[in-house]
Amino acid sequence: SILLLDIDKFKNINDTHGHNEGDKALVAVANILRSNEAIRYGGEEFYVVLSDQDKKSAFKTAERIRESIENIELQSDVGVEIPLTVSIGITDYSDGYMENSDEMDVILTLKKQADEALYKAKDTGRNKCVIYNNNL
Numbered sequence: 615s616i617l618l619l620d621i622d623k624f625k626n627i628n629d630t631h632g633h634n635e636g637d638k639a640l641v642a643v644a645n646i647l648r649s650n651e652a653i654r655y656g657g658e659e660f661y662v663v664l665s666d667q668d669k670k671s672a673f674k675t676a677e678r679i680r681e682s683i684e685n686i687e688l689q690s691d692v693g694v695e696i697p698l699t700v701s702i703g704i705t706d707y708s709d710g711y712m713e714n715s716d717e718m719d720v721i722l723t724l725k726k727q728a729d730e731a732l733y734k735a736k737d738t739g740r741n742k743c744v745i746y747n748n749n750l
Contacts, residue, residue, distance in 0.1 A: 615672035615706035617662040618728035619643070619679070622699045622740045624658035631690045639688060639698055646682045650675075661728070669706050669745050676702045676743040684741065699741035703732030 621627075621643060628636040643660065644652070651663040662679070664672050680700055688696040705727035707720065715723070731746040738744070 615664040615667045615669060615704060616724050616728050617664065617672065617676050617679070618655075618703040618725075618732045619647075619660045619662065619700045620702075620732055620736065621658040622701055622736070627696060627698075631694070631696055635688075635690050635696060639696065642686050642688055642698065643683055643700065646679060646686070650679075667706070668708050669704060672704050672706060673743055673745055676704055680741065680743055701732055701735035701740050702743040703728040703730065703735060703746065704743060705731060705746040 621639060624636065624639065627639050640654075640658065644654070647660060647662060651665070653661050655661050662675075664675055667675065680702055683698055683700050686698050688698050690696055705724050707724065727746040731744045735742045735744040
């Protein structure tokens with residue numbers, strides 16, 4: 615399975631509290647993801663690869679990550695609390711419809727699916743996990 619995480623309203627953190635506080639937010643999220651196979655992708659996006667997890671298990675892992683990030687008590691240098699949440703798109707390879715595809719096609723398809731699920735999470739309120747399905 616693949617998770618695609620995006621820090622909600624990250625631009626607002628940078629614009630309101632400064633880039634140093636945005637960096638603190640990135641480090642806080644990275645620390646939560648440290649025990650997973652995670653990579654930073656772009657400004658405030660992270661991919662997490664979950665070996666041998668189907669969508670249901672991946673959703674549980676994603677929820678644990680989301681809740682852990684939501685519970686971070688991040689404060690600015692002047693003591694203002696900075697709310698930190700993420701939206702997460704989830705997909706996996708278990709459906710078998712890509713069995714005859716080459717590796718690059720599979721990777722690109724999974725990235726596209728995770729991205730679509732992520733945007734569904736953002737469009738429906740943020741701070742949530744959404745599993746990709748063909749109806750998104």
